[in-house]
Amino acid sequence: MTLNENIINKLAEYLENAELECNAVVKITDEYPDMDWDDAYAIQKTIRQRKLNRGNKVAGLKMGLTSFAKMKQMGVETPISGFITDYGSYPDGAEIDISKFIHPKVEAEIAVVTKTRLKGPGCHIGSVMAAIDFVLPAVEIIDSRYENFRFDLKSVIADNTSSAGYVTGGKICPPEDINMRSTGVVMEKNGQVVEVGAGAAVIGHPASSVAMLANMLSERGEDIPAGTFIMTGGITAAVTVEAGDNIMVRYQDLGTVSMRFV
Template sequence: MTTWDVAGVAEELLRCEDERRDRAPFTDEWPELDLDTGYTIQDLTLEKRLARGETLVGVKLGLTSRAKQERMNVNVPLVAWLTDAMVLPAGERVPQEQLIHPRVEPEIVFVMGDRLEGPGVTAATAMAAVSIVLGGAEVIDSRYRDFRFTAGDVVADNASSGAYVTGPVGVPPSELDLSLEAVLVEVDGQVVDSATGAAVLGHPGEALALAANELARRGRAIEPGWVVLTGGMTDAVPIPPGSSVAMHFTNLGSVHVRGGEVQPCP
């Protein structure tokens, strides 16, 4: 049995990502891997990503909806990092050859106009710092087999980060009621799920405030120009090769994600 520590877990998670390899959760062998330890590992993996040339572009929230919490059996929202390597340009297929078992979920996305620093941030002060609201989709992935993990495991794994895409319609936050902004999720032409922004902690601004306050605890703030994914509005759906998933928002347009093809090994 391997004896794990913060540095070892960080290195193993990045190896799993690079090698497109899943594994059992670390808490099977290291039950002391709690939320705080998970965030320490997450920050270390960010340092390693930046050292290899990636650029920090924002933050993402995970498990902000009850649907996701129930599916993953984790009952706390999570905060994680976004880098430019995670951007999926609109129209491009999901890079299946880089991912293990991708799933996709609809997101309300903020582009920040002002710096947002906790503690004590409320939804109202958080929304005042937002420049533009977009519809989006996150392609989540996990380095854990069958998406089985504890809160500490998934935080260490950057909240199952994979890729994300934003839609073509940007709207100032003052022109939207985000708690009522609805989305229909369509898989291969069939509607499979729906939700409103209220599924995200009652209002996506609450998720943004939570992120700012959590980052303050770690000595960080949300910077101008950053992208913030506020969390899946519905449960995530698989996106196997050749499939098509569309998220149709009330005011934020539609976001289309297509499954790519897995390239044969050389």
């Protein structure tokens, strides 16, 4: 840690206000270039506590930066994690008010819900498969609080990995009935295919992403409780959306998820 509690609290307030007021801000590493990973996660945790104090609930966890290409581009070897909120949840087919976001983008993901606790270190794909209750399709709405999505790794961790919302739907599937690695996704925007991909785009297998999450959390003394909803990471590139856009994502064996931005 390089930052004291006052500064952590100040930065958490700065970033959370940016989210609540829908106002893009400059990245925090401009002012605090020496901040480290622990500082970044401490800011994220403080934002989370601010929300809990206000009566919001944490609805699940998310992984970010899960593609090998993105990790290489950012010069890291592990993904990053964040949390998702109750008020960020939208039902399948939702009409989503785009004015609640700064510059939203959508990514197709595979999500899981756990039935037993996952605690690292030493979590692997097998422990994760055993802990998954069911698999379901999810579309994440990401919305960096930083101007023009310009950030570095520490800034984006502090900003809760650009987490803003999510839409779940389709159909659920027990983990033994699906090969998440080869599950295909097709994202359409206004009726045109804009992105395609398969589960392996998420660090080789979406369940590996969950194992990494458990192991990363254990370094901070946390675990993944039973019943946790986890978004494993983007399979497709993030697609920019505007008012009037209709997004439909078709999943192999998991149905569809759709939404409309107004």
